[in-house]
Amino acid sequence: MKIKTEQIHFSEGLSLESGGRLDSFDLIIESYGELNESKSNAILLCHAFSGNHHAAGEDEELGIGWWDQIVGPKKAIDTEKYYVVCCNNLGGCAGSSGPTTINAATNKVFGKDFPLVTVDDWVNSQKMLMDKLDIPYWHLVAGGSLGGMQALQWSIAYPDKIKKAGIFAAAAKSSTQNIAMNEVARESIRKDKNFHNGDYYDHNVTPKNGIKTARMLGHITYLSEELMDSRFGRKFQDEASKVDQDVDFEVENYLQYKGEKFSEFFDANSYILMTKAMDGYDAGKGIDLEEAMENIKAELLIVGFYSDWLYPAERGKEIQIAGMNNNIKSSFVVFDGEHGHDSFLFHSKEYSNVIKKFIES
Amino acid sequence: MATKLSKIINHWVPENSKVIDFGCGDGSLLKELIETKNILGYGVEINNLKIEKCIEKGVPVIKQDIDKGMNEFKSSNFDLSIMARSIQCLKNPDLALNRMLELSKRCVVTLPNLGYWRCRINLASGKMPVTPELPSSWYETENIHLCTIKDFENLCKKENIKIKDKVFLNKDGSHGGLASIKPNLLAVEGVYLLEK
Numbered sequence: 291m292k293i294k295t296e297q298i299h300f301s302e303g304l305s306l307e308s309g310g311r312l313d314s315f316d317l318i319i320e321s322y323g324e325l326n327e328s329k330s331n332a333i334l335l336c337h338a339f340s341g342n343h344h345a346a347g348e349d350e351e352l353g354i355g356w357w358d359q360i361v362g363p364k365k366a367i368d369t370e371k372y373y374v375v376c377c378n379n380l381g382g383c384a385g386s387s388g389p390t391t392i393n394a395a396t397n398k399v400f401g402k403d404f405p406l407v408t409v410d411d412w413v414n415s416q417k418m419l420m421d422k423l424d425i426p427y428w429h430l431v432a433g434g435s436l437g438g439m440q441a442l443q444w445s446i447a448y449p450d451k452i453k454k455a456g457i458f459a460a461a462a463k464s465s466t467q468n469i470a471m472n473e474v475a476r477e478s479i480r481k482d483k484n485f486h487n488g489d490y491y492d493h494n495v496t497p498k499n500g501i502k503t504a505r506m507l508g509h510i511t512y513l514s515e516e517l518m519d520s521r522f523g524r525k526f527q528d529e530a531s532k533v534d535q536d537v538d539f540e541v542e543n544y545l546q547y548k549g550e551k552f553s554e555f556f557d558a559n560s561y562i563l564m565t566k567a568m569d570g571y572d573a574g575k576g577i578d579l580e581e582a583m584e585n586i587k588a589e590l591l592i593v594g595f596y597s598d599w600l601y602p603a604e605r606g607k608e609i610q611i612a613g614m615n616n617n618i619k620s621s622f623v624v625f626d627g628e629h630g631h632d633s634f635l636f637h638s639k640e641y642s643n644v645i646k647k648f649i650e651s
Numbered sequence: 652m653a654t655k656l657s658k659i660i661n662h663w664v665p666e667n668s669k670v671i672d673f674g675c676g677d678g679s680l681l682k683e684l685i686e687t688k689n690i691l692g693y694g695v696e697i698n699n700l701k702i703e704k705c706i707e708k709g710v711p712v713i714k715q716d717i718d719k720g721m722n723e724f725k726s727s728n729f730d731l732s733i734m735a736r737s738i739q740c741l742k743n744p745d746l747a748l749n750r751m752l753e754l755s756k757r758c759v760v761t762l763p764n765l766g767y768w769r770c771r772i773n774l775a776s777g778k779m780p781v782t783p784e785l786p787s788s789w790y791e792t793e794n795i796h797l798c799t800i801k802d803f804e805n806l807c808k809k810e811n812i813k814i815k816d817k818v819f820l821n822k823d824g825s826h827g828g829l830a831s832i833k834p835n836l837l838a839v840e841g842v843y844l845l846e847k
Contacts, residue, residue, distance in 0.1 A: 615727050617691055622713045623702055640699050644706055651709040
């Protein structure tokens with residue numbers, strides 16, 4: 291599969307939900323497949339909080355795409371039939387404008403001064419991207435977790451520009467528990483002595499330990515208790531592959547390894563920004579989900595997983611019910627999912643079939 | 652779904668109405684109603700393979716165990732709810748019946764008749780009925796609450812449910828004739844339009 295990577299500049303800037311403004315910005319995108327003549331086969335993929343524009347295929351630097359099991363030639367989202375686009379969201383750290391990019395006004399990296407961005411801002415920036423790519427509408431906008439929130443927001447904000455929305459392992463808003471978990475993660479970053487109140491770039495250090503701890507906590511919430519049990523149980527880590535002598539159990543070694551890897555490339559300010567966006571999203575804008583959804587024209591496919599305790603399936607059902615109350619064509623499907631919250635990333639025959647049939651129906 | 656049964660149900664479904672089909676299976680009935688009556692239809696189904704079929708047909712579907720509740724559908728203002736050949740599989744058919752009439756003005760219920768003469772012959776010979784309409788053995792059937800036409804109508808009476816219309820089906824799926832003369836003995840299936 292051919293991966294096309296582009297850096298797209300938006301000199302017109304973007305006014306943000308917070309009241310702030312980006313005078314100009316960049317989005318890095320990947321695309322797969324070809325836009326057909328009638329421009330009716332475009333699909334937008336929205337990434338979850340730590341994802342990026344590399345959704346599918348193998349890249350020398352970025353490895354295998356985060357949704358490679360679902361997106362590709364003859365897969366559920368078939369790149370031989372559809373023109374599939376994925377961008378790194380604003381505030382990310384994989385190439386789009388974010389805390390690690392240079393602020394033209396000061397000629398220094400934005401750092402902690404990168405403005406607060408929200409799910410609504412992302413969707414607005416993706417709409418600008420759609421216009422720039424000369425795509426009249428998306429046949430489908432899809433994503434899991436925070437990506438599912440963007441798909442929902444797309445259907446609310448641009449009802450005429452989206453035919454179908456795939457909202458997987460997501461909710462209309464983060465729960466109290468979600469916010470609480472994210473705050474522990476942020477606190478571990480802020481309390482890292484190398485954080486320097488977000489100005490660590492000036493000190494040539496990164497708050498690696500804080501990011502690592504945050505990610506370790508994150509991983510626990512992404513997996514199900516059952517999966518952790520079956521995969522690691524109470525097995526001891528063999529001496530030869532211990533990342534650290536303090537490690538006893540395999541699960542400790544796994545979390546240490548994953549956390550360490552992540553801390554090597556993910557930016558701390560981005561982490562804080564992305565989790566803030568996730569916590570802050572509320573499709574009902576604090577008033578009423580049903581009212582917020584009344585203008586949706588897209589068909590909705592909401593998928594939940596029984597093993598997901600971070601965004602339990604019932605949270606997806608709330609979206610379907612609100613949609614049905616508004617006479618929106620909306621379906622709600624639940625699968626067991628072996629991987630907890632992460633289940634949306636993985637192919638299973640039934641999950642892939644449902645996505646494929648939804649796209650093609 | 653036998654086409655004759657769907658024809659009867661079709662007759663009771665108002666144009667452009669909002670319909671929910673509990674135990675919708677592969678979505679064929681809803682698909683037909685979408686095409687012929689321009690309804691807005693939603694199916695409720697527990698089997699993932701059947702759900703996949705609904706999605707393939709473009710029929711909106713909700714994965715839900717009906718036994719675990721139907722309350723969440725109350726706020727959706729349905730004109731009609733349907734439960735075709737499923738009520739006998741539920742833990743609480745009486746509750747389900749009342750719930751359906753809370754969430755929609757009318758409901759259509761169809762059920763196999765355990766009073767059908769073939770079933771009676773089976774029972775008379777000392778065995779649980781196994782007929783073309785009820786093909787499974789007692790230990791593997793999903794039908795845990797089978798009843799006769801008479802039983803069902805008595806339940807409706809007890810629950811103050813009005814029978815607005817009813818049709819009885821013969822073995823070949825046709826209606827009228829023998830089935831309508833002595834339904835409790837001669838009808839294979841009862842099809843009801845109910846109202847509270």
